[in-house]
Amino acid sequence: MSSPAPQPNRGSETKRTPLHDWHLALGAKMVPFAGTLLPISYPSGIVAEHRHCRDAAALFDVSHMGQLHLHGDGASAALEGLVPADIVSLAPGQMRYTLLTDDSGGILDDLIVTRTEDGLALVVNAARKAQDLAHLESALPAAIAIEPLEDRALIALQGPAAAAIMAEHAPRAGALDFMAAAALRIVGTDVTVSRAGYTGEDGFEISLAAGDAVSVAQALLDHPSAAPAGLGARDSLRLEAGLCLYGHDIDSTTTPVEAGLAWTIAKRRRRGRGFPGAARILRQISDGAPRRRLGLRPDGAQIAREGAVVRDRDGAEIGRVTSGGYGPSLAGPVAMGYVARDAAVAGRPVTLSIRGKAVSATLAALPFVPHRYHGA
Amino acid sequence: MSAVRFTEDHEWIRLDDDDDGTGFIGISDYAQEQLGDIVFVELPEIGTVLTQGDEASVIESVKAASEIYAPVDGEIVAVNERLVEDPSLVNSDALGEGWFIRLRITDAGQLDGLMDEATYQDFVEDLE
Incomplete structure (x- = not known):
């Protein structure tokens, strides 16, 4: 049979998330993904994990994703020079799904931008983090400080039971609007909770200090409705939900219009044309891709x-x-x-x-x- | 029950109890565990003549497609049609109901080159 063998867990360049040992204790099968060892599945298997997310709540470790922060006056206006979304009008705690585009209208990455009290928080794809950082550093004015957040974990709790679970830890979490974030305290820990995810279900993402990841993940998993889920279920869930995986469904050869992501391009930005690749992208919006x-x-x-x-x-x-x-x-x-x-x-x-x-x-x-x- | 022999590619072959020169072929428990939930099995045509190492079947798990190779030379005399309706039999009973094909063995001497169960278990432990 062709290559069913486990991926070797060696290689010093492969990173581990703060939850690595916790996954192993839960019986996870670990595989390298974008330079980080992550669980592909737990003993219940991908299909059961997928169904649990649709029926109850699944907990995912997405700490491999790149978290960074932009500080400085005018960070929102400056970022609009690189993405076609409306960032300037975001109120603190509001989030947008958007795209870094290049001058020919191709997609350099897809990302989530959250307005914070003192700047913008970005969550980017792990495989694109280094390129995104270089792109931001070369394209943003020097007055905007770009801070990669290295010692953070990111946990996603997704599914119809997620809100009830979160509300037990922080009533305000359960009351968050879709695509809104708030600084909250859960399990004795300061975290940022956002009502977002990539499964098509209602759900939350929790950004927190690496050292707090195990205690928070365990407290969430202790709820009878919660079960851990790996990359395999994450992939089948986002595929059913029609959501793009960077490097597969979108990349620098695909435009937002071809990808069916023109809805991410704000009306004001269409009029202003001030984002990379605007000429081609706007022509495709009017004439078709x-x-x-x-x-x-x-x-x-x-x-x-x-x-x-x-x-x-x-x-x-x-x-x-x-x-x-x-x-x-x-x-x-x-x-x-x-x-x-x-x-x-x-x-x-x-x-x-x-x-x-x-x-x-x-x-x-x-x-x-x-x-x-x-x-x- | 007849002895089972294993390949380094995690196929098994079990000689028919009636010793009629045929054998059943499947994948090991270790292999189904690595693949995860199996959702599709592409079975070959009866009558296909295979040489050791030829692709005999393709299985799809939730993770990936994998080819199943012929452990020995032979001609396919039967396929397990039950896998079409219920591919998960490979997960639940890899060495029994989850067989793929039945082969009329043309070079029984090749069986001596395969591993017995104890040797295969040692082989798998070394992989982990």
């Missing part, structure tokens, strides 16, 4: 993975799968990918080439599983 990101549902049980070619029923290549796997909530295979504009119609039958075999599939609107964000 040459291709669109769409969902794909293979008809049988066969899994379509990244790289599978999408063909129309006449055999002409019309696109490619960028993410694919098994969707436990749909009890079948799900995928997403880019399809040429004229062919990108939800409901249209297509053919996927999987290991040289033609597998029939249907183009589908995203998400596969409706978002259940708080108040949405």
Whole structure:
């Protein structure tokens, strides 16, 4: 059988999160991901972890993600020079999902920006952290201080039971709006709680000092509705929710319009055109993009993975799968990918080439599983 | 029950109890554990002639696709159709109900090159 062997847990360049030993004690299988060892799953397995998140609450360690802080007068206006979102009008505690774009309209990273009392907090992809930092340092004015937060952990609690669990520790957490954050005290620890996540479910992310991570994670997990979940479940949850994974579904060759992320471009920013790649991105908004990101549902049980070619029923290549796997909530295979504009119609039958075999599939609107964000 | 032999790629082959020159092929418990939940099995055509090391089947877990290789030379005489409806049999009973194919062995001498169960267990422990 081809390579089922465990990933070797060696190599000095592979980092560990503050929860590493806690994962091992829970029986996790650890794999390197973007330079950090993370649990891919726990003994219950990816499918059970995924379902637990949709049905109750799942706890994820996302400490590998890059956390940084921008300080200085005008940090919001300065960051708007690099992203197409409305950052200036964010009130303290409000958050935005946005994109770092390049001059040709490609996506350099996707990130969450939170306005804090004294600046902006950014959460970026682990695999893009070094490039993002270099980009920010070269592009932002010197008056804006960029501080990478190295000794922080990030814990996500996601699912319909998450709010009740959080409210037991801090009533204010349960009352937070979607995409809002607050400094709170839980389990005797000062943390920043945000009502956000990447599973499609209601949920929270908790940023806290590395040394407090184990006690807070354990206190959350002690709730009977909570179970730990790994990277495997995180991937199938975000795939069903139609959310992009950087380096797969979006990168510097894809634009926000092609990716179906034009909703992240604020009206005021469209008028002002003052973000990298504005010319191409705004032209695509008005004239249409040459291709669109769409969902794909293979008809049988066969899994379509990244790289599978999408063909129309006449055999002409019309696109490619960028993410694919098994969707436990749909009890079948799900995928997403880019399809040429004229062919990108939800409901249209297509053919996927999987290991040289033609597998029939249907183009589908995203998400596969409706978002259940708080108040949405 | 007949002896089971294992490959370094974590396939097993068990000779049929009637000693009719056929063997059942599957993957080890260690392998199914590494793969996680198995969600799809692509079975080959009956009648396919395989050489040792040829791809015999493809399985998809929630993590990845993996190929199953023929442990010995032979011709496929049966496939486990139950895996089409319930691929999780590979997880729940890897060495029994979770078999993939039944092979008419054409070079029984190749079995001597495979590991017995105790040797395979030592092999797996060294991987961990």
